Structure formats: C-alpha cells, structure tokens
Amino acid sequence: MNGIAITLFDSHTHLDDAAFDADRDAVLRRAAEAGVTEALVAAVTAGRWPTLQAVCARPGNAIRLHPAYGLHPMFMDAHDDADLDALENWLRDRGDDAVAVGECGLDFQVGIEHERQRRFFRHQIGLARELDRPLILHARKAVEEVILTLRHEGPVRGVVHSYxxxxxxxxxxxxxxxxxxxxxxxxxxRAHKLHRLAASIPLEQLLLETDAPDQPGAAHRHERNEPAYLTEVLDVVARLRDTARATIAAATHTNARRLFGLPRT
Structure with missing residues (x-):
C-alpha cells in the first residue's frame, strides 16, 4: 500500500482444518506473499492434535506455523473427561513444540454443559501455569467470567482471541x-464497539488474527477466511489508530513473539 515491507504474525488460525486440505500449500504461499511470516494454529479437539502437529512441522511450509494444544469449549460433545489427562500427557511427552495451551475458555452463546466447560477451563489454566505456557482464550458471551476465573486461578499470560x-x-x-x-x-x-477498542487499547496489548477459516472480514463475506487477509485487519486497525501500518505490523509481530516465548528475529 505504501511500498514499505511489512512482517505480520497471524496470532490465531485453524490451518489444520479440513477446509484447507485441498490447497493448504497455496494458502500458505499467499500468506507469505502478503507479508505474513508466522501463524499460530490452535487446537479444538484431542483427535486433531496429531494432524495439527504434522501440519505445523511440515518442512515445505511457506510460513512458520506454531502449534497450541487444547480443548475448545464449543466442542464439549467431542471431549471425554479423559482428554484432560491426555492433554497433560501430550504436552509433557509430545508437546515440546507447543507455544501455548488452547484454544480453551468459555462459550455461553452455545447452551452446552456450562459447568463442564468451567471444569475444563480451570484444568487448562492450571496446565498453562505449570508448564509456563500462555493461554489461547475463547470468551464468547463470557468475558466477565473469564476475567473472574483468571483472577482466581492465575497468574497466567495469554490472549483472548476474537475479543x-x-x-x-x-x-x-x-x-x-x-x-x-x-x-x-x-x-x-458497523462494528463500532470494536472500532473504539482498537483505537484505544495499548499497542503493547494488541495482536492481529484471522481465525481462518472462520470469521472472514468485510471484503470476504461468506468466503473461507485465510491468513493472507490479515493485511485487511492491519489496514483497519492502522486507520483507527491513525498510525502507520508498518508500525502496527511490527508492534503486533513483536507482541506475538514475546507472548509465545519465541526468540527475537
């Protein structure tokens, strides 16, 4: 847009999703061409952990993918209670590559097993604290309770994605x-509340994400989302903050690497 090279970190994707099976390599190439150099891939169910790990570790990836392993609150019907022990064992025995625990948290928009969601969430907070990993947090219609739970169970670090x-x-x-x-x-x-938020929170707190293949932006309604579209999020945030897009890109990239414990590049 202004000729200045940017480097972006997509802090929340589901690139292991079957929606990308037919053209994952092309998706990653488009991301790289757009300036996305790294992305976090967040797990949703135990059954997908091996696939997610393989996707992230593939040598031919055009961008670097970092795995997070967890149990998502929207998929309680797919979780067994034994998955909590399985997650701990996976992180301790096979999860050296894990930069975070998650996606986990609470979702009160879906009317499923709220008490069980809470139990799974607390367990994953404990794991993140014990293993010194940040949390990838889901908090839909549940931000206040997530805050109260973190205060009670912490201290931990992390990110509430799609805030x-x-x-x-x-x-x-x-x-x-x-x-x-x-x-x-x-x-x-019409996302006026999000616009006010994007303009006002400390830049040090901000991460950019796509949640690909979900939650496409305004230019891609009803389409599959992908990391290359992160530049559109960047452009809007830069405009709302009246700040150069290269400044936002650099700061959010640094924020992500610091949060996930990745070495400076």
Missing amino acids: GGSVEQARQLWDLGIHIGLGGPVTHE
Whole structure:
C-alpha cells in the first residue's frame, strides 16, 4: 500500500482444518506473499492434535506455523473427561513444540454443559501455569467470567482471541497479563464497539488474527477466511489508530513473539 515491507504474525488460525486440505500449500504461499511470516494454529479437539502437529512441522511450509494444544469449549460433545489427562500427557511427552495451551475458555452463546466447560477451563489454566505456557482464550458471551476465573486461578499470560468485550474489560485483562486479539470482525463498518477498542487499547496489548477459516472480514463475506487477509485487519486497525501500518505490523509481530516465548528475529 505504501511500498514499505511489512512482517505480520497471524496470532490465531485453524490451518489444520479440513477446509484447507485441498490447497493448504497455496494458502500458505499467499500468506507469505502478503507479508505474513508466522501463524499460530490452535487446537479444538484431542483427535486433531496429531494432524495439527504434522501440519505445523511440515518442512515445505511457506510460513512458520506454531502449534497450541487444547480443548475448545464449543466442542464439549467431542471431549471425554479423559482428554484432560491426555492433554497433560501430550504436552509433557509430545508437546515440546507447543507455544501455548488452547484454544480453551468459555462459550455461553452455545447452551452446552456450562459447568463442564468451567471444569475444563480451570484444568487448562492450571496446565498453562505449570508448564509456563500462555493461554489461547475463547470468551464468547463470557468475558466477565473469564476475567473472574483468571483472577482466581492465575497468574497466567495469554490472549483472548476474537475479543468482543468492553474497553474496561480489556483494561482488566491487561492488568492480568492478557492480550487482545482482533480479526475480521473489526473490518465491518458497523462494528463500532470494536472500532473504539482498537483505537484505544495499548499497542503493547494488541495482536492481529484471522481465525481462518472462520470469521472472514468485510471484503470476504461468506468466503473461507485465510491468513493472507490479515493485511485487511492491519489496514483497519492502522486507520483507527491513525498510525502507520508498518508500525502496527511490527508492534503486533513483536507482541506475538514475546507472548509465545519465541526468540527475537
């Protein structure tokens, strides 16, 4: 857009998803061409951990993929209670590549097993603390309870991805060491609350994401999302903050690498 090379970190994807099986290499090449150099791939169910690990470790990937292993609250019907022990064993025995625990958290928009969601969430907070890994947090219609749970169970660090809470709740999360991930929803014209949030939170707290293949931005409604579209999130955030896009790209890339414990490049 202005000729300045950018380097982006997509802090939340599901690139192991079957939606990418037919053209994953092309998706990653397009991401690299757009300036995305790294992406986090967040797990949703135990059955997908081996596939996710293989996708991230593949030598031919055009960008570097970092795995996170966890049990997503929207998939409680796919989880066995034994998966909690399996997650601990996986992280201790096979998860040296894991840069985070998750995706985990609470989802009160879906009317499923709220108490069981809470138990799974608390367990994964404990694992993240014991293993010194950040959390990839899902908090839909549940930001306040996620904050209260983190206060009780912490200390931990992490990111609430696809954040939908208030500016004040974002401040409380930052006080707890939790970043905010913004993606496609911020590009929509009527997302006024997200626009105010993007303009006002500390730049040090901000991460950019796509949540690919989900949550495409305004230019790609009803399409499969992919990491190359992260530049559209960048452009909107830069405009809302009245800050150069290269500055936002560099800061959020640094924020992600610091959060996930990755060495400086």
